[in-house]
Amino acid sequence: MTTAPDAPTWRLVDAPHAPGVDHPDAWAYHGIADLERAVGLADLGHDDLAPRPVDLWVESAHQEHVRQVRVVAVETGDEQGGAGARRVVGHGALALPVVDNRHLAMARVAVLPSHRRRGIGAALAEHLRRAALLEGRSTLFAEVEFAAEPPAGAAGAVVPREGDGRVAADLPGMAFARRAGLALEIVSRRSVLDLPLPAGAVEGFVAEAAAHAGDAYRVHTWQAPVPDAWVDQLAALEGRLSLDEPNGGLALEPEAWDGVRFRVEEGKRAERGEGLLVTAAEHVATGTLAGMTILEYAHDRPGLTEQESTVVLPEHRGHRLGMLVKAVNLREHARVRPATRRISTWNNETNGPMLAINVALGFRPAGGSAELQAPLVEVASMCRG
Ligand SMILES: CC(C)(COP(=O)(O)OP(=O)(O)OC[C@H]1O[C@@H](n2cnc3c(N)ncnc32)[C@H](O)[C@@H]1OP(=O)(O)O)[C@@H](O)C(=O)NCCC(=O)NCCS
Incomplete structure (x- = not known):
């Protein structure tokens, strides 16, 4: 039997938790960390923001203040090789605050550059959207990191509802999030102090x-x-x-x-x-x-x-x-x-006093993130068919 050319070569799996980060069942944390490193290097030119496997494991091991939902897209062909051979090509994570901000669901979706535009991101986002609705959340947040702001007056730049900053509309994450119905509220500046x-x-x-x-x-x-x-x-x-x-x-x-x-x-x-x-x-x-x-x-x-x-x-x-x-x-x-060699920080572009201190200390702009939000009931499913 031959595989149809457009048959998906991936499927979604709930990321298992494990007793420790070096346990074989912790494969998803390692896969997500590898993926985020690859995404950072490709999209931002560095992997400073990529979590390590232990960061992901600790978040899942301690959910008393923020609960986690994690799903991964794995290549189907790899499954014969056992759990250790599963290759993570996309992941979705939902952070659900439980002691405050119980209306919020904070989503992250990322797909390997080599596997984009095949519907993996849409499937992950749909999984998270449904999970957030089932949890009774009403507001969805997402962040899209970028390496540099487009220059002032550049065509195709999106400006936030409040504060300064601009984000390129054709950034994959921006196109994706806006297609789902999320709006750019503010821009957060990343700054780096060289040491x-x-x-x-x-x-x-x-x-x-x-x-x-x-x-x-x-x-x-x-x-x-x-x-x-x-x-x-x-x-x-x-x-x-x-x-x-x-x-x-x-x-x-x-x-x-x-x-x-x-x-x-x-x-x-x-x-x-x-x-x-x-x-x-x-x-x-x-x-x-x-x-x-x-x-x-x-x-x-x-x-x-x-x-x-x-x-x-x-x-x-x-x-x-x-x-x-x-x-x-x-x-x-x-x-x-x-x-x-460097200290990195984030400040909302609306936060003039803090930015002024950081600039005086010598922090230089080093990209940023688009902070997007939408009422959950208005978030569109992006799944095809
Ligand atoms: C955003 C991201 C997750 C999309 O993953 P993906 O698997 O390529 O997404 P899909 O193939 O499911 O795309 C769904 C729709 O989003 C839109 N979209 C996605 N990437 C796009 C791009 N580069 N340009 C324009 N539209 C795009 C399209 O409408 C697309 O539907 P179509 O392919 O039928 O036109 C991926 O580019 C990524 O990992 N980016 C870095 C991390 C990030 O910014 N995450 C988003 C914030 S949570």
Whole structure:
């Protein structure tokens, strides 16, 4: 018997979980990580954003705050060789917050460049759309990363409903997401700080910011685990960030953070083989943590560090505390991770104050992502036939 020329050579399989990332049943996590690395290298020119198998495994092993749905497209011809031979050519993931933002379903679909335009992405998206509806979710989010913005005035650029930034309409992910009915709400800028910084640069930033902040504040820098005495305040700052960060028209609710959640995230970082560096500014008179910033790094990716949450409480803004905590954390980072070559971060183009600090520190634009959303009932099925 011969195979019809247009018969699919792939099928969808629920990604199995496994007792450990090196267990044979963890094949899907390895396949997804390989795929995302290939997609990153082809579409963005780097694999900085690609998750490692352990990142995926940890997300699935700890679903108390965000549940995961994972489906993979595997080549049918490979199945005779057993589980280890399954080749993942596409994957779909749905993140479903469970303690806050219970209206949201955050989707990711990716297909190997060699396997695109065969309906794999549409089949994965349809699987996720149905799963999100069954979960009673009402809003679908998706992100499409890009390597560079099209120049101002370029034909075929899509502009967001709010804020600056542009995205090429012919980017495969944009064409795909817009075909499904998602709209571009905001653009998020990725920025990279090349290391090492020129001699004396960090000291200069620290000194200038400290002079503005004065004696009313003192800084603390911790690695994980952070001291018990401060964990609840650090968690409260994470919650405050989710309340204050400008997100345009994205239907985001503030996140519910407490010390237990902060510890869960610390535990997940440890399982992922990641370190944490947090610098916080204490308001001396009240013992309140007025602001903080976090750097996070995988020990097996020595060249790259991620700049995560930075926030200053509204009543303590205007004293250069954002710059102070960031600069002090960078100084400490240079001490604990001298071999790192770049720090990467994300800021919504609507977030002028944070972008200004990052630009002053020397972060340069390095692509970004389109943040898209749609009411789930309006998302179209893209499956053929
Ligand atoms: C977006 C992506 C998942 C699409 O996967 P795919 O398997 O090629 O998608 P499909 O073949 O199912 O395409 C479905 C429809 O989307 C649209 N589409 C997909 N890629 C397109 C492109 N490059 N140009 C124009 N339209 C496109 C078309 O309408 C297509 O239907 P058609 O082929 O009948 O015209 C894939 O390009 C990818 O992995 N991109 C990188 C990751 C990403 O951006 N993900 C999307 C955000 S979650």
